[in-house]
Amino acid sequence: MPYVLVTSDRPSPYVTIGTVILSSDWEHTEWVSECCGRPGYQTVFSDQFARRVARSYRKRGLDRTQRRLVSFLTDCGINNASLLEIGGGVGEIQIELLTRGARKATNLEISRNYEAEAAALLHGSGLADRIERQFVDIAASPDEVEPADVVVLHRVVCCYPDYERLISAAASHAKRLLVFSYPHRNVFTRMIIGCENLLHRLRRSDFRAFVHPPAAMIKTAEAAGLSPRYRHHGLAWNIAGLERLSRSDRLPDSA
Secondary structure, three states: OOOOOEEEOOOOOOOOOOOOOOOOOOOOOOOHHHHHHHHHHHHHOOOHHHHHHHHHHHHHHHHHHHHHHHHHHHOOOOOOOEEEEEEOOOHHHHHHHHOOOOOOOEOOOHHHHHHHHHHHHHHHHOHHHHHEEOOOOOOOOHHHHHOOEEEEEEHHHHOOOOOHHHHHHHHEEEEEEEEEEEEEOHHHHHHHHHHHHHHHHHOHHHHHHHOOHHHHHHHHHHHHEEEEEEEEOOEEEEEEEEEEOOOHHHOOOOO
């Protein structure tokens, strides 16, 4: 599969957060359809941001949270697996999983500012023919995205106001495994929320992010037929890994 961009006229909410930029659980229902078309996303996730992410990956490899996420997937077995990453940025996680046995990858993104750095990384890794990059909102247009064995969302759910819609779409596309990272939900992060979003507001930026309830996010994935398999609590970011069990692997219903 060649390296190709597949675009959609619909806006997309998926972006990758490289720093802890959070927002409160405000009821922004009007954001669901229009938040991602706002210019604040392109400003925050700029070409300069993309260069910084790519430079860090070339110099130091994956960060600690990414390494744990990749380890969970490889421990589950990803040989010959198809991969879908929502908000994959420059694609460093995809590169690592492909070198560990995955067969092909699809990246969904909103910011086109990642593309030059992503292309350079893919060229350097020799994996350009195994990754397809698309611009499409999977939550709004799930039928435009093919299911994959493995679905990844790293530092993405906190950018979407309607986590149920996003997690449900991601989980329904996961034929085997779903893994996502998310920030802590506590008093400290709520303080960060207020400060960071106040700064965005003062700068007249429409970028906002969210701290969603972890238990509710996992419950949403479970409603799509997945079962929890892995949890990790880090200093800033947590990870949840879920698996779609076959009928024979499920525990029998209690009498």
